[in-house]
Amino acid sequence: MTGRHRRHLPSAARFAAIVAGALAVAGVVVGVRAGVGRVDAADCATPVRLTVAAPQEIASAVRASAAEWARTKAAGKKGCIAVDVQARSAPEVAAAVSREQRVTLAGVGTAQAAAVPDVWVADSASWLLRLRTAAPAFAFTEDGSLAQSPVVVAMPEPIAKELGWPRKQLTYADLLTAMTTDTSVRPGTVDPSRDAAALSGLLALDAAAATQPRADAAGAVLRALATDASTLREDLMAQLPQSDDPGTLAGSLGLAVMPEYDVVAYNSDQPAVPLTALYLTPSPAPLDYPFAVLPGADPAHADAAHRLYEHLTQSPAFRERLGVAGLRSADGTIPTGLQTPTGAPRATPPPADGGSAAAPKVDDAAINRTLAAWSAVVAPARALAVVDASKSMSTPVPSARNATRMQVSLAAAKGGLKLFGDDWQLGLWMSAAGLDTNGNHRELVPVRPLRDNRGAVAAALGSIRPSGGDGALYRTIVDGYRQLRDGWQPGRVNSLIVLTDGVGDEEITLPDLLRQLQGLRTQDRPVQIIIVGLGDAVDRQPLEQITDTTGGGVFVAEDPAQIEAVFLQALSLRTATPR
Structure with missing residues (x-):
C-alpha cells in the first residue's frame, strides 16, 4: 500500500499497528459495501451501485462527500445511486486492470481476485498512461483531477x-x-x-x-x-x-x-x-488523483460517475476534507486545515514541459526508459538475447522511413544495451532455419559479463542480416532456455529475450514446445522468457502460452517503428518474480 504512513512506533508495536490498520481498511471496504449502498438506496428498488477505488489518503474524503451527494435530489434525479468507495492502492487496481486487459505491468503483475471498479481515482495519471501504453484498447474516460500533492x-x-x-x-x-x-x-x-x-x-x-x-x-x-x-x-x-x-x-x-x-x-x-x-525547481510532476471511468461501465453507471465527479470538484466540503487529509485542491492551492511544511509554495508550480532539458515531459517513452534503467540496476541479469533472422524480417516498415523490421529491431536492442551495467551477463544468438549445423540458430556471442563482452555484443548486433530461411523460433527457444537453465546463477534475473515478427513454419508443434519447456522448468532455477513482437500480424496466442509456462511476458509493437518503447517496457518487466 502506498498511502499515508501511521505513527512511527518501535518494531513490534509498529507491526501490530500495521496489521490492525490493514484489518481496519478491510473492514471499511466491507462495511461500505454492506452499509452505504443500503442506507443511500434504502428507498430504491434497483439503485445504480457505483464502485469507486481510491488510495487510502483520499478515500475517506471521497467516501464522505459521495455519501452526502448520494442522498441529494441531484444524485437521484435519474434514479437512485449507491456509491461504494473502496480504499485500494494504485498497484492493486493496476494489477486488476492488467489482468482484465491481458497485459503485464512492471512491478504489479496481475491480481487474481480483485475486481475492476467502475471508477478509479489513482494517485497519479502516470498509472493511466502506463496502462494505456501497455493496452492501447484500454478506453477509459478521464474527467479530471480531484486533488494534488507536490x-x-x-x-x-x-x-x-x-x-x-x-x-x-x-x-x-x-x-x-x-x-x-x-x-x-x-x-x-x-x-x-x-x-x-x-x-x-x-x-x-x-x-x-x-x-x-x-x-x-x-x-x-x-x-x-x-x-x-x-x-x-x-x-x-x-x-x-x-x-x-x-x-x-x-x-x-x-x-x-x-x-x-x-x-x-x-x-x-x-x-x-x-x-x-x-520543493525543487523545476518541480517533479505532482500526484494529481485523476478521476477515471473505466471501460465496461454501462450508460447509467457512466452518467452517475460523471455527476459524482462534478459534485466533488464543486463541493466546498470536499475541499475541506482534502485539507484534513493532508492534500491540496485540484488546482494545487492549499485548502483550509492543511498545514504545509516550511517553504511550501502556496500553489503547486506546474512541472516544466518538454522544452526544458532539466525536466522533460512525462510521457510513456520517458517512463519506459526510466523503469527499464531502474530494472537494469536493481535486477542485474544473466540473459541470452535471440534475434529472429528469418526472411520476413527484411520487410520494410513505412512508418520508419522504410527501414526493415530487422533494422528497427537492432536499433532498439542497441539502445537497450546502453542501459545495462558491466555486471550484466549477456549473450547473443540469431535464429532462422538452416543457419548452422544444428539447423535453427547461430551463437554470435557467448553469455559473459558485459565488462568483457560489450564491444563484441555491439559489433555482433551490427552484423546481423535476415537470412533466406523461414523461422525456427520454437526449437531456438527450447535450446536457449536449456542453456540458461543449465548455467543458471542465483542473485540474477535469468532471462531469454526474443525479438521476432512472429511464428513461422516450425520444426516442432506448439504442444511439443510447451511439453519440453515444462520438462525443463524447475522451481529452484527459474528462467523468464521475454518476447518482443514486431508488426500487427503477430499472433500473440502461441507466444503467451509460452510465457505462461515459463514466466515472463509478451510485448507487441504493432507499429514496428515503436519497437524501442516496447523493448524498454519489456526490459522493465524483469523485476517481476518468475512463476
Missing part, C-alpha cells in the same frame, strides 16, 4: 541544515552531489514501478543528472537509490532517524522522494527528528 525531496531536518537549508535554496545539483559522493547522506526510495511519487522524483532526478558533467551521473543516482529501495512506503518511513545524535543520523535514511502529504503526516506526530520538504 512531490518533494524529504530530508531529516539536521541533515538538510548541514547542506545549508534554510539559508540556501538547495538545487538538484546539491542533491545529486549528496546522493552520489557524500557518504554521510544515505538516500533511499520506494520501488518506482509501484510508487507514482518515487517514479515522478526519479524522472526529475534522471533529467537533472543528464545535465551534469559527470558522464555516469544518471547511473550513479540509480545505484545510490537502489541500495536502500523498499517495496512499501511504510518500510521506507521506518528507516527515518529516531534521534538526532550523529550515529543515528548517519545510519538512518537521509534523503527520499515522497509526496507532500507524507511529510505533513509524519511531522504531525511530532517525531524526535522532523522532516524537511525540499
